[in-house]
Amino acid sequence: MLYTRSKIDQFDKRFRTQFINSLTGFKSINLIGSKSKEGIENVAPFSQVIHVGAHPPLVGVLFRPGVVERNTLENIREIFYFTLNHITASNFIQGHQTSARYAKEVSEFKATGLKSQYIEDFPAPFIASSKIKVGLKFKEEVTLASNGTHLLVGEIILVDLPEEYLGNDGFIDLEKAGSLTCSGLDSYHKTTVVKRLPYAKVDKPIL
Amino acid sequence: MLYTRSKIDQFDKRFRTQFINSLTGFKSINLIGSKSKEGIENVAPFSQVIHVGAHPPLVGVLFRPGVVERNTLENIREIFYFTLNHITASNFIQGHQTSARYAKEVSEFKATGLKSQYIEDFPAPFIASSKIKVGLKFKEEVTLASNGTHLLVGEIILVDLPEEYLGNDGFIDLEKAGSLTCSGLDSYHKTTVVKRLPYAKVDKPIL
Numbered sequence: 407m408l409y410t411r412s413k414i415d416q417f418d419k420r421f422r423t424q425f426i427n428s429l430t431g432f433k434s435i436n437l438i439g440s441k442s443k444e445g446i447e448n449v450a451p452f453s454q455v456i457h458v459g460a461h462p463p464l465v466g467v468l469f470r471p472g473v474v475e476r477n478t479l480e481n482i483r484e485i486f487y488f489t490l491n492h493i494t495a496s497n498f499i500q501g502h503q504t505s506a507r508y509a510k511e512v513s514e515f516k517a518t519g520l521k522s523q524y525i526e527d528f529p530a531p532f533i534a535s536s537k538i539k540v541g542l543k544f545k546e547e548v549t550l551a552s553n554g555t556h557l558l559v560g561e562i563i564l565v566d567l568p569e570e571y572l573g574n575d576g577f578i579d580l581e582k583a584g585s586l587t588c589s590g591l592d593s594y595h596k597t598t599v600v601k602r603l604p605y606a607k608v609d610k611p612i613l
Numbered sequence: 614m615l616y617t618r619s620k621i622d623q624f625d626k627r628f629r630t631q632f633i634n635s636l637t638g639f640k641s642i643n644l645i646g647s648k649s650k651e652g653i654e655n656v657a658p659f660s661q662v663i664h665v666g667a668h669p670p671l672v673g674v675l676f677r678p679g680v681v682e683r684n685t686l687e688n689i690r691e692i693f694y695f696t697l698n699h700i701t702a703s704n705f706i707q708g709h710q711t712s713a714r715y716a717k718e719v720s721e722f723k724a725t726g727l728k729s730q731y732i733e734d735f736p737a738p739f740i741a742s743s744k745i746k747v748g749l750k751f752k753e754e755v756t757l758a759s760n761g762t763h764l765l766v767g768e769i770i771l772v773d774l775p776e777e778y779l780g781n782d783g784f785i786d787l788e789k790a791g792s793l794t795c796s797g798l799d800s801y802h803k804t805t806v807v808k809r810l811p812y813a814k815v816d817k818p819i820l
Contacts, residue, residue, distance in 0.1 A: 407776040408732065414670060414772065417783065424783035426667040429747050429772065431641030431699055432787060432794035432804060433664075454663045456675055457640075459760040460633040463621060466675070466757075466764075468663055492638050495807055506813040517815075525615065540636050546759045550673075552752050552766050553666040557673075559759050562618065565636065569614040576624065576631035577797045580639060586807065587639035587794045590784045593809045597639060597794060597802035600702055605799070606713040608724075 428590040435588040437501050438467065439489040439522065439531040440481035442510065447522050447531045449504045449514040450478045453588050455490065463562035465490065465542060470555050473507045479556060480510075486544040487529045488560065491536035492585040498594050501533075525566055532566070537583045539566040577602075635797040642795040644708050645674065646696040646729065646738040647688035649717065654729050654738045656711045656721040657685045660795050662697065670769035672697065672749060677762050680714045686763060687717075693751040694736045695767065698743035699792040705801050708740075732773055739773070744790045746773040784809075 433453040440448045454468035469475045482488045493501045504514040515522050522531035532539045542560030571583045586594050640660040647655045661675035676682045689695045700708045711721040722729050729738035739746045749767030756763050778790045793801050
């Protein structure tokens with residue numbers, strides 16, 4: 407079925423949001439932990455997180471102008487540090503609830519029962535129930551002229567994960583770790599590996 | 614296990630690339646179809662694709678300076694149109710092979726056996742075996758100062774997908790469509806839904 411742009415523009419707003427959010431495919435789903443300069447801990451779920459580079463290790467997060475995302479963005483602009491925590495089957499319901507429009511002075515940790523955790527002297531809170539935790543420092547922010555969204559780039563400062571999920575080649579077994587993936591605005595999925603493929607070369611025949 | 618930045622910086626280069634690429638979580642995996650101004654069709658796999666906005670419908674793709682990605686980026690800069698095509702279990706092996714460093718004058722369609730498809734008068738090729746196909750037009754490009762990668766924003770012009778996967782609320786059932794997700798550099802996974810959750814509200818108790 408062909409959906410032209412004029413047909414898409416005629417969709418009801420909620421329908422169109424769900425439709426367009428589905429089109430990029432399965433997404434990562436992380437809880438971002440942050441803290442205001444007044445010390446109020448914040449958590450919010452983000453599915454627009456991308457790998458930006460490995461040398462130096464960089465991660466990008468896209469922020470829309472919504473209240474929930476703005477709280478996190480303002481916190482990062484204030485204290486420069488934030489954390490990325492994989493959502494699993496054990497915390498996705500609490501994690502999803504942190505997307506509600508809590509006021510900035512309300513900590514989503516208290517509101518949802520998620521527990522914060524501090525690792526060494528890293529200034530932002532991690533989510534205790536997440537297995538894979540990444541601590542980041544603000545590096546760069548760009549605003550997209552197209553729609554005013556903000557791409558924030560963070561540099562990885564520390565990583566905490568159970569050693570059993572780390573392979574000899576650096577591959578982290580996210581499936582064993584129970585990390586979920588999401589689709590659209592609200593659908594959470596677990597995964598089953600189909601195959602890992604070797605590095606592709608021009609002169610090597612297809613498997 | 615805690616991995617500090619100094620420990621990460623001491624990792625072997627391949628190990629570190631695989632490690633850092635795993636940290637953002639499960640990713641979408643799409644084949645981008647493009648065409649040079651000489652008419653040579655190009656395909657390459659991309660896992661750094663994000664939803665940028667729904668009104669207007671925008672998608673972001675991060676390009677690194679590698680040969681494979683540069684071919685696609687140059688094509689988009691030349692003809693302004695490109696396509697996003699979900700990878701499934703039926704085409705992920707050919708899709709992965711398109712990441713080999715073919716010269717710009719070689720079409721990865723011919724090299725891998727993937728078939729191109731044209732929809733109406735859209736100027737860039739779609740991947741015939743993909744179920745979910747999105748046609749985009751170049752909208753904006755920003756270069757990140759952090760590491761010289763390029764974020765290209767495309768505006769959605771058309772969408773082609775089997776009607777049976779589209780729900781009453783605009784949700785596209787990617788699992789039924791067989792879209793895969795990937796992790797690290799080379800691992801492909803299918804999904805099983807855990808749950809869809811309702812829109813989160815402050816005064817609504819957690820499920």
